[in-house]
Amino acid sequence: MFYQVQQLINPIVDDEPDPSAANALQEGLGGQFGEMRTMMQYMFQGFNFRGDAIPYRDLIQAIFMEEISHVELISKTISRLLDGAPGYAGSKFEAPGAKGEATLNMAKEQMNPHHFIVGAQCALPVDAAGNPWLGSYVHANGNLTLDLLDNLVLESTGRLQKCRIYQMSDNKTLRATVAFLIARDEAHEMAFAKALETLGVDWATLLPIPKFDSSKYPEVKKLIDAGINREQYHFRLDGSTMDKIFKGPAPANDGTELVALDKPREAFDIPIEAERPEEFSPGLDPELQELADALVVAKEKVSKKNGRH
Amino acid sequence: MFYQVQQLINPIVDDEPDPSAANALQEGLGGQFGEMRTMMQYMFQGFNFRGDAIPYRDLIQAIFMEEISHVELISKTISRLLDGAPGYAGSKFEAPGAKGEATLNMAKEQMNPHHFIVGAQCALPVDAAGNPWLGSYVHANGNLTLDLLDNLVLESTGRLQKCRIYQMSDNKTLRATVAFLIARDEAHEMAFAKALETLGVDWATLLPIPKFDSSKYPEVKKLIDAGINREQYHFRLDGSTMDKIFKGPAPANDGTELVALDKPREAFDIPIEAERPEEFSPGLDPELQELADALVVAKEKVSKKNGRH
Amino acid sequence: MFYQVQQLINPIVDDEPDPSAANALQEGLGGQFGEMRTMMQYMFQGFNFRGDAIPYRDLIQAIFMEEISHVELISKTISRLLDGAPGYAGSKFEAPGAKGEATLNMAKEQMNPHHFIVGAQCALPVDAAGNPWLGSYVHANGNLTLDLLDNLVLESTGRLQKCRIYQMSDNKTLRATVAFLIARDEAHEMAFAKALETLGVDWATLLPIPKFDSSKYPEVKKLIDAGINREQYHFRLDGSTMDKIFKGPAPANDGTELVALDKPREAFDIPIEAERPEEFSPGLDPELQELADALVVAKEKVSKKNGRH
């Protein structure tokens, strides 16, 4: 069973909207090597695990738990990069486009018009070319060494693509999230490479993939300095044996050490996203709003409780 | 962020393998109206939620959390229904099919041979006709009333399909899981119908869909008697306002009351699934097994910790 | 604009259910060369037609109109072949599977379990391998000679597949429909081949494809004797110039003549399909049934009006 705390694993950093960057980031969410794939692949590998080599299962499931929070982080980042993109200034109960204004005029020429037609300036389960996510992306062969090797390829490809996306914009909202994922994908490369190391493989200097000094990216450097790229969290309320594997020298063979924790050292507020009247989102008219408001007397207390821990 | 406890939301009941039933149950997992869809749809609706009508978001996310455990439950059920199907009796380090035996002979004529070729007699992210799950199944329009109505249709269709699958076999492993899902889908119908009731709708006697006395199914009756079809859990470690909505008379208008809880009243052991040498799963040979075993000294303690709570 | 008469283009002939034959026939409905494709391809070619060579457009649209009635005919045939397959004998307001009977036991091992899980023993928009119909099947290039040639290939492939399906069962319900489609596909081959003949091509003895004496199939022979394979109907309430093309010697060069008509010489009753309680279809319980019945006072008159014309 699974539990939630209304917190983000990394903060959303403020900057201007950038809908093309939002679209590029969709690859990291709904692409063949994006976070929906990692989440679902580790979920299936965990649920389908055979035999009693429990530390390997615990490692895979730990990363599954983390990937849900990555999906959450990317989704929130995409919304923020899209949010307000058309700059509609109408007030809440005004009909958007009343009198025939083309309020969403820019939307029809964005990279993926679905961000404005299908979603309300929010993340979609698609890749950067607009293709819907596919179940066949999930590889869960049931053979332990193969699944570990497949996972290493998955994390490496994910990291490669994010290193490419990093270069596509200097938008701070985008960069904060992408830098975090570059660091975490590296940690996950270490996790699966280490698991294969326990089965005898010596990676020499091959890792991480892509092989370059990612601390040259300023946003990544801060995270590396904080050790984010060598930690793994297990997110288990009932304990985990993941640390039988995730410990000792990193398989990058660069002198660093792996650190297992029960959860990230920090957690962050989840901002409440603004209403977008021009998208009819949430789209309550005064009558319906009044009915909904009747339920939300405790609103203030709730949003406080959502603050930083 | 998200946390896990190594527990099932409903127990796996023992019975003979039944691979065709396993395949039918795939619809409830990877079908257009299956648990992967509900999980991902509520996840996206939660992450993309706009505005401060927090109780609606908390309700949607509560059901998201539960759906992950449904995916887990169905996956485990499918594995169990498939497990041992070919009846291979070779021992662990023996080459399956050695001397040319057609150990998996029956596999090539099963409903979905992928259960034996692609997975190791385990659940797959596909439907009962073998089609991979598709991202476009997810509806997250961003309009609150529409999303609630879409969710009601989703749960109703899911329940209809499970009521049909229930009739396809009297296998106890299948029935225990399907009966539980019929009861829970009804609870989720109540949840979304109630949310629409807060916005004014009166459902009269339309619900649940399909409209029949499901307590005629003996396995469902026990769950109804225990009140499972009128409860909702929030699975939040930091509290939830879901109960602003999920309370009072059920929108089925049958005299029952809705009950909000923080988590299910019971939780269940997750059995360790047997190795399947004929699938090379997990497929460690003596050399690799020795390396893996070195990590698993604490094995016994772990499996105890996984017991019932 | 488009109008309907509640009539079939060919009668449904009675025989036993045969769900595997129903599944084979799905290829003729939702397959790459099935009737949904022909319907949609000619629809798009008609709506996208450029220039004033109106007789070609009128010919294409005439066949579009006919294809909708083919989709109707195949759908009804598939339902009939599936209908009653599980032989459930429960009465209308009884809970199917009550007391735990596996009422739909056979369903989980049928060619496509979706016929029983997703549909209520009815036709689906999929092919015989369970793949959903795809928009990219539609070819509408906008180049007249190419579109005509593509249409000829489409009808020829459709006819080839139906000649193969004909041999897969001697079920009369199946055969009546397949034989009719073999004859009509031949007429459509003639139509597009004739249109290419007006642009100079001489087909010698190549046609029809496949090249054999289909009058050896007894069910087809009757239709050929009635001239069904050399007629075309325009289904236009405001007249058509289709007969500028569809006239004179058939391009099979076998001595036959083409005959243009405004509509088929005969039309047939559409039977009312039985309720299937085990599928919850239509699934009204006594309360809902009473509400629905209040609308259907004129039931008897209606069903009379649906009779043969």
Place this chain on the structure above:
Amino acid sequence: MFYQVQQLINPIVDDEPDPSAANALQEGLGGQFGEMRTMMQYMFQGFNFRGDAIPYRDLIQAIFMEEISHVELISKTISRLLDGAPGYAGSKFEAPGAKGEATLNMAKEQMNPHHFIVGAQCALPVDAAGNPWLGSYVHANGNLTLDLLDNLVLESTGRLQKCRIYQMSDNKTLRATVAFLIARDEAHEMAFAKALETLGVDWATLLPIPKFDSSKYPEVKKLIDAGINREQYHFRLDGSTMDKIFKGPAPANDGTELVALDKPREAFDIPIEAERPEEFSPGLDPELQELADALVVAKEKVSKKNGRH
């Protein structure tokens, strides 16, 4: 069986080409909630209808008939918005791009280059992100209340998306069609909500979805004033019982009344679309043109017959 009159359900209004708007409108044609889906969903529900609650079937089939004319209207609108976009000025029998001119230069940077490569500046069976239409969009569960509820969600989502597209351009060709569809989707919401009302549901003030005063859109206001959003047509040449359901107060509970008619009060000319030599559409060279012309002696009379009724 089905009949055609060469007439549009709403006129095509003249304005400049706008290929990005054409692409946005593709969502309304080939998107998951577009007119191809509504057409095919109601077609399958009608053909697969079980039981004798004929007025519900007649209602569903009436809207099926109308949806074909919506597909026609959107297709024609998309062609018009694309038509002439590259502004090629070559004459009919000239080779486009002769001497190496890049006649279609702008095409390679349009939202969907398929409009110029695959189609001849015409509508395609795809959505606004270029994904082909999918058979699995069609929901035909066979359970009457569920199908009605699913249809209500379908029409509501379609209307939501069109209200978003409305704001994306003030092009008159686009707006005339989108405004008409907003009004008609509202009528269809009323139809399915009313059908559920006959089964007991009271919608209070929830409808239509999205909930706003669409008469603020000038192009929609005219249609509302004419009552277009409260009418339904049955398009049946042999009569219909649809009006057993579609009558009395609208389920929007706003004081309006539903009006059932046999067909729309007006019908409109279908313009003959210009040849596009740069697309080789229709692409007849002088030799082939002469052969085609031989068939079109009655050209003038035909185009007169296509005039307004």
Place this chain on the structure above:
Amino acid sequence: MFYQVQQLINPIVDDEPDPSAANALQEGLGGQFGEMRTMMQYMFQGFNFRGDAIPYRDLIQAIFMEEISHVELISKTISRLLDGAPGYAGSKFEAPGAKGEATLNMAKEQMNPHHFIVGAQCALPVDAAGNPWLGSYVHANGNLTLDLLDNLVLESTGRLQKCRIYQMSDNKTLRATVAFLIARDEAHEMAFAKALETLGVDWATLLPIPKFDSSKYPEVKKLIDAGINREQYHFRLDGSTMDKIFKGPAPANDGTELVALDKPREAFDIPIEAERPEEFSPGLDPELQELADALVVAKEKVSKKNGRH
């Protein structure tokens, strides 16, 4: 540029038809890890290769060339396993199913009816669950270490699946081909693992995947004894530098050595497949046959030239 010799890379061994085995083998052809994938993945990696590390490109392209002949081998094996399955005994110019015989009666209940409806008892570009092959299976990242690692996972998964298929039947036609592919996939695992070894990795005893003694399979043992699992061919008419990598001790670290050759030591006749009248394949009637025969005067000589070399 590319050249062909009309020869097979492994012989087709005679046995009875076995259509279910044919269907299982489709996974090895059109599955996500089948030979169409390997062929296309190495083709794209070769054509898209960047930089001057030519031996790696030559290795990848060598295996590309071989994979085309694997696709050929599997296709021929599938045809043979399907061929004659319905046992139609009609003679060449007889109408199959004449007099209403259900000549293809068994076809409608086979694993994939497309083998009989869409193809003429021949291989299809689909997997064992009937899903069409997808371009997104191809991974060509452009990062050398990642592409090599991805290729290793691809070959390992392909080999795992074939080891599972091997156990599904003792049909000799199936086994001869599957055993050959198990041996060759192992050689390809060695190739990509060796390439990674040149970049520093030490695989210890991890390989091959799956890890077991495949010489326990009698059909594989013969090939291993002949050294087939440690050879690689370059198929280049203008020479190759592949052997800079593919040489020395195998990365399985089992004492074996890698052997580079220009082409396989043996090549085999391609049998001419029988006509199948019941499939209308090739479907020439007497008139068309006479025209075709006019071209085939040199028939005998040709078939001799196709013999063993």
Place this chain on the structure above:
Amino acid sequence: MFYQVQQLINPIVDDEPDPSAANALQEGLGGQFGEMRTMMQYMFQGFNFRGDAIPYRDLIQAIFMEEISHVELISKTISRLLDGAPGYAGSKFEAPGAKGEATLNMAKEQMNPHHFIVGAQCALPVDAAGNPWLGSYVHANGNLTLDLLDNLVLESTGRLQKCRIYQMSDNKTLRATVAFLIARDEAHEMAFAKALETLGVDWATLLPIPKFDSSKYPEVKKLIDAGINREQYHFRLDGSTMDKIFKGPAPANDGTELVALDKPREAFDIPIEAERPEEFSPGLDPELQELADALVVAKEKVSKKNGRH
């Protein structure tokens, strides 16, 4: 079996990068009527050929061989049109985007961002709208006349689309390749039309499709003058009977003659594509580069051997 020579069938002509043109050209590679389809369709038709009408099989397989070299040519052309597009000027071992530069800034707004995120500025197995290639594009019916007619439609549609793409840019890199393909598709139209001529059809003046004087395109004129549009090569090292069909007057009936050859009269160097550090392609760091370089002592000799023949 199949052999390779490291040579191109047409030269890559130098010009500026043009990523939108690269994307349009993807239709010719991975589109429904692109070269991947022709390659795979003729491959399957060849491998699945039934009966002894060997000249038809030899013709189909000859064109299969040529299509692989077309895929190679288009892939190289797309890479060249994309290559260097972002104009990154960093040196080889420098971290791209170091110090936070948005090195790939333009990439996120290109027609298909996958060219930069998924591939390393290289060709992808997708069409111009970003849809992955699909196995169901392949038509191999097994009926000879139908397969020939389908192939004629395929080549005609391919040629039509390329004539449209030709007009989309005057970039010389694009034009050289597209012009060659226009000429070769015409040759292939002639091939399949001629094969149908041997079975009796007379094409009069219908061909080629589209019907226009392509010698008005200067780049095509040179190729026509050289006879490229009337030649066919068999690429068989063991001889071919293709010339039983491909000889005599062209079926365009324009006075030209068909010429059968064993291979093209000329072959061309394959340029070594530049490394793209900003894509981490090939992405070797100094340590890995040193290991790779150890293998490439003979580099100079190799690149000489790749020169023109």
